[in-house]
Amino acid sequence: MTAPTIALFPEASFGAALNCVGIAQQLQRMGARPVFICHPGFTGVFAEYGFREYHLPDPPSEQSEDAEDYWQGFINTHLPHFDLDPLAQLPAYVAPTWEAIVDTAETAEPGLRALLDRIRPDAILLDNVIMFPAIANAGCPWVRIVSCAETEIPDPAVPPYLSGLAPEETAACATFDRAYRAATASAHMRYNQFRARNGLTTLPDGEFLEPSPSLNLLLAPSAVRYDRDVPLREDSFVFLEGCVREETRFDPPPFAVGEGPLIYMSFGSLGAIDTALTRRMLNVFAGMDARFLVNAGGFLEAYDAVPDNVSLASWFPQPSVVAQSALFIHHGGNNSFCEALYYGVPSLVMPYCWDGHDNAQRAEATGTGRRLDRANWDEDDLRYAILGLLNDHPMHARLSGISRQMQDTPGTHVAARAVLSLL
Amino acid sequence: MAEVRRNARQNHIALAKQVLDAVLEHGLRAGDHLPEQRFSKVCGVSRTPMRAAFKLLESKEILEWREEEGFFLTVAEPDALAEAARGLEDMDGSLAARILSDRADRRIGDVQSVSGLVRRYNASRHMVLNALKILSRDGVLTQLPGRAWAFQPMFDSPKAIDDSFAMRLTLEPQAITAPGFALDPKRAGLMRGQMDELLRSREGAITAAGFLRVDTDFHGLIAECCRNRFLRGTLLTHHRLRQATQKDTAIPDFRLRQALEEHLDILDSLERGQFDLAADQMTLHLRRSRNRRSEAATRGFAPMMRGPRR
Numbered sequence: 001m002t003a004p005t006i007a008l009f010p011e012a013s014f015g016a017a018l019n020c021v022g023i024a025q026q027l028q029r030m031g032a033r034p035v036f037i038c039h040p041g042f043t044g045v046f047a048e049y050g051f052r053e054y055h056l057p058d059p060p061s062e063q064s065e066d067a068e069d070y071w072q073g074f075i076n077t078h079l080p081h082f083d084l085d086p087l088a089q090l091p092a093y094v095a096p097t098w099e100a101i102v103d104t105a106e107t108a109e110p111g112l113r114a115l116l117d118r119i120r121p122d123a124i125l126l127d128n129v130i131m132f133p134a135i136a137n138a139g140c141p142w143v144r145i146v147s148c149a150e151t152e153i154p155d156p157a158v159p160p161y162l163s164g165l166a167p168e169e170t171a172a173c174a175t176f177d178r179a180y181r182a183a184t185a186s187a188h189m190r191y192n193q194f195r196a197r198n199g200l201t202t203l204p205d206g207e208f209l210e211p212s213p214s215l216n217l218l219l220a221p222s223a224v225r226y227d228r229d230v231p232l233r234e235d236s237f238v239f240l241e242g243c244v245r246e247e248t249r250f251d252p253p254p255f256a257v258g259e260g261p262l263i264y265m266s267f268g269s270l271g272a273i274d275t276a277l278t279r280r281m282l283n284v285f286a287g288m289d290a291r292f293l294v295n296a297g298g299f300l301e302a303y304d305a306v307p308d309n310v311s312l313a314s315w316f317p318q319p320s321v322v323a324q325s326a327l328f329i330h331h332g333g334n335n336s337f338c339e340a341l342y343y344g345v346p347s348l349v350m351p352y353c354w355d356g357h358d359n360a361q362r363a364e365a366t367g368t369g370r371r372l373d374r375a376n377w378d379e380d381d382l383r384y385a386i387l388g389l390l391n392d393h394p395m396h397a398r399l400s401g402i403s404r405q406m407q408d409t410p411g412t413h414v415a416a417r418a419v420l421s422l423l
Numbered sequence: 424m425a426e427v428r429r430n431a432r433q434n435h436i437a438l439a440k441q442v443l444d445a446v447l448e449h450g451l452r453a454g455d456h457l458p459e460q461r462f463s464k465v466c467g468v469s470r471t472p473m474r475a476a477f478k479l480l481e482s483k484e485i486l487e488w489r490e491e492e493g494f495f496l497t498v499a500e501p502d503a504l505a506e507a508a509r510g511l512e513d514m515d516g517s518l519a520a521r522i523l524s525d526r527a528d529r530r531i532g533d534v535q536s537v538s539g540l541v542r543r544y545n546a547s548r549h550m551v552l553n554a555l556k557i558l559s560r561d562g563v564l565t566q567l568p569g570r571a572w573a574f575q576p577m578f579d580s581p582k583a584i585d586d587s588f589a590m591r592l593t594l595e596p597q598a599i600t601a602p603g604f605a606l607d608p609k610r611a612g613l614m615r616g617q618m619d620e621l622l623r624s625r626e627g628a629i630t631a632a633g634f635l636r637v638d639t640d641f642h643g644l645i646a647e648c649c650r651n652r653f654l655r656g657t658l659l660t661h662h663r664l665r666q667a668t669q670k671d672t673a674i675p676d677f678r679l680r681q682a683l684e685e686h687l688d689i690l691d692s693l694e695r696g697q698f699d700l701a702a703d704q705m706t707l708h709l710r711r712s713r714n715r716r717s718e719a720a721t722r723g724f725a726p727m728m729r730g731p732r733r
Contacts, residue, residue, distance in 0.1 A: 011722050041717045041726025050677035071719065071727040100723030129722060248673055249630055251445075251505060256525060270721040298718025298727065300580040306529045314581045315716060317673035354722075 003033040004423050007121035011128040012039040015335040019147040020127050021049050022245035024415055026416035037115055042292030054119060057111040062111040075273050082352035083375035086164045087176055090183040098187035106194055110198055122423050130208040141214040141422045146229035149334050150220035164357025166365060174405050181205045214422055217242050219334055219414050221341050223402040224362045238418045240411030242342040247317035259291040261326035261335035261390055271331045271352055272297025284382045285310050293321060327389050332356030344403030346389040350374040365400055436511050438476035441466050443508050448628040453499045467613040483507055518546055519554040526574050527668040536625045563659045563667060578669035588713040594658055596702035603650030606693045610644055618683045629679050631672060639666045641686045667710040682712060
């Protein structure tokens with residue numbers, strides 16, 4: 001029998017991309033042939049893990065303006081928005097991002113259709129926040145992977161997506177929900193028209209991606225899951241206890257001075273653009289008895305006079321690093337949060353956008369970490385937050401239990417089994 | 424004479440660190456025998472320096488010597504081995520190495536004065552000058568007119584590594600097709616042995632540091648076999664700089680193994696005298712290795728890339 005071909009299509013973010021790598025590694029072990037459909041900017045990322053890549057065409061030249069100018073514009077426009085609260089971010093960051101996501105879906109459609117005609121997959125795994133008509137029309141089962149926070153799947157008892165609110169803050173939840181629908185209305189209307197043109201039904205306000213009729217995989221460990229008013233259908237919704245890929249072994253580099261616990265900090269590739277914030281944090285780290293590994297992303301050249309107890313790099317094999325760390329300072333990306341839980345490491349979450357707000361709230365509510373406002377802190381706030389988490393022994397005990405439970409039922413195995421059972 | 428002794432000692436320390444990497448890569452356990460011949464092959468050296476490295480590890484209580492049986496591992500826990508490796512690094516921590524490491528980690532800037540280094544390292548002027556001479560001899564540092572010293576461009580950022588690949592893509596295939604290229608069969612055989620050993624290790628066991636060492640050795644061998652003196656000189660200096668300052672980059676296990684297979688394919692072609700094919704294989708190998716991970720990516724916006732798309 002020929003190995004089934006499973007096409008994985010993660011969005012252009014490292015969280016989704018590497019989450020899919022974990023599932024693909026397990027699918028391959030179970031005899032399937034995973035391949036990746038990827039955005040031009042992700043060329044080679046999946047090939048390095050041994051997977052065949054199919055590339056969406058480059059966007060038209062007028063959209064692929066000089067990369068430096070494009071991103072300098074993005075940074076100038078949006079960096080100040082990352083300091084806003086979730087409600088204020090709706091018109092400033094979330095609305096334009098949804099407009100850009102709809103643009104991406106429309107631009108990708110013809111190329112994606114052509115690629116799926118070439119690949120002829122037996123199933124498609126979509127790890128994104130928006131539906132692509134070519135996938136619904138491909139004639140094979142498609143699976144929705146929710147690698148953002150669980151809030152992406154709405155429920156009356158679950159706070160609104162991207163709100164950073166707790167379930168009990170009902171009035172604030174209602175206000176945020178109304179504001180979210182208003183902020184996304186324009187992009188949503190345009191997206192529904194695009195769906196209709198491509199033979200798909202329209203979606204309710206605020207929704208850009210429907211659940212798959214076949215299978216939905218939610219990266220939401222039981223330790224941080226919400227109680228829902230309307231339970232999700234067990235025949236098509238499968239929760240994953242983390243989805244950790246296998247990475248190369250990481251040996252911490254020798255530090256110029258210093259002993260003490262190893263602390264890892266990464267705000268993801270996007271968060272790394274805020275070099276001013278990172279420099280402020282390095283000044284605090286310099287005075288602490290700990291060793292810090294800091295992911296500087298593509299911006300290493302922005303740093304000099306790095307403290308002796310800090311090591312910067314442009315990329316870390318994150319799962320291997322988190323496994324050795326005593327604390328993980330991150331932006332609340334769902335993959336980062338889940339990796340911290342998977343290895344029983346406390347999180348200090350400094351969110352700047354999207355579901356980072358939701359995970360920061362969830363870390364506090366479940367006693368698995370703390371939230372620190374990225375814009376409003378002084379040296380003592382950061383120092384005490386770090387020391388508090390390092391010395392919170394009840395939290396460490398709780399996290400050890402969570403870690404054991406997650407490692408006993410690896411999400412990659414559960415996901416791969418569920419996908420193959422569709423065929 | 425003192426210089427020769429210093430170099431020999433540093434070679435033994437480097438070799439001992441290589442043995443520790445191999446122990447981890449092969450998942451050896453306490454009580455396992457470390458055959459000298461096999462480790463000589465793994466590390467690509469003769470048995471005399473291997474025995475010196477084993478003796479060094481014995482002095483650190485990592486190995487024990489049993490009469491007429493050889494050397495045996497006494498500890499094998501990854502933490503204990505990492506600690507031992509750090510201990511060796513401390514032994515290796517000459518002032519020159521510390522200065523170089525601090526520059527590569529962006530702790531110090533690219534222009535330094537002797538007095539500034541005296542203050543930072545709490546060392547005598549004589550020790551600092553000696554360290555600067557060592558770094559200068561290795562091509563890492565140049566004395567500017569006046570009292571300042573300037574580091575050469577280093578492998579301290581993704582852009583620097585990308586620039587290095589761009590240069591190597593131009594020069595390394597040419598080094599192979601330049602008239603007179605002659606592969607050193609003995610060294611090629613030793614390289615093969617090292618790469619075969621790494622390929623036999625279990626999945627996920629190849630360390631970034633172990634790969635980088637073999638990779639720079641392989642590309643250094645290609646440079647040394649080139650008969651165009653300028654190509655050879657430029658590439659050898661460049662690979663020395665890589666070895667001294669390039670950070671171990673985290674590359675997925677699949678790509679590490681694929682890269683080792685590509686090295687072996689290039690050696691195959693060279694041994695058959697198919698230089699044009701080997702040069703093409705080198706181009707392919709370098710293109711695949713040129714890691715062009717996006718600098719930033721977020722949903723909806725095109726990822727920020729390094730350099731032009733290829």
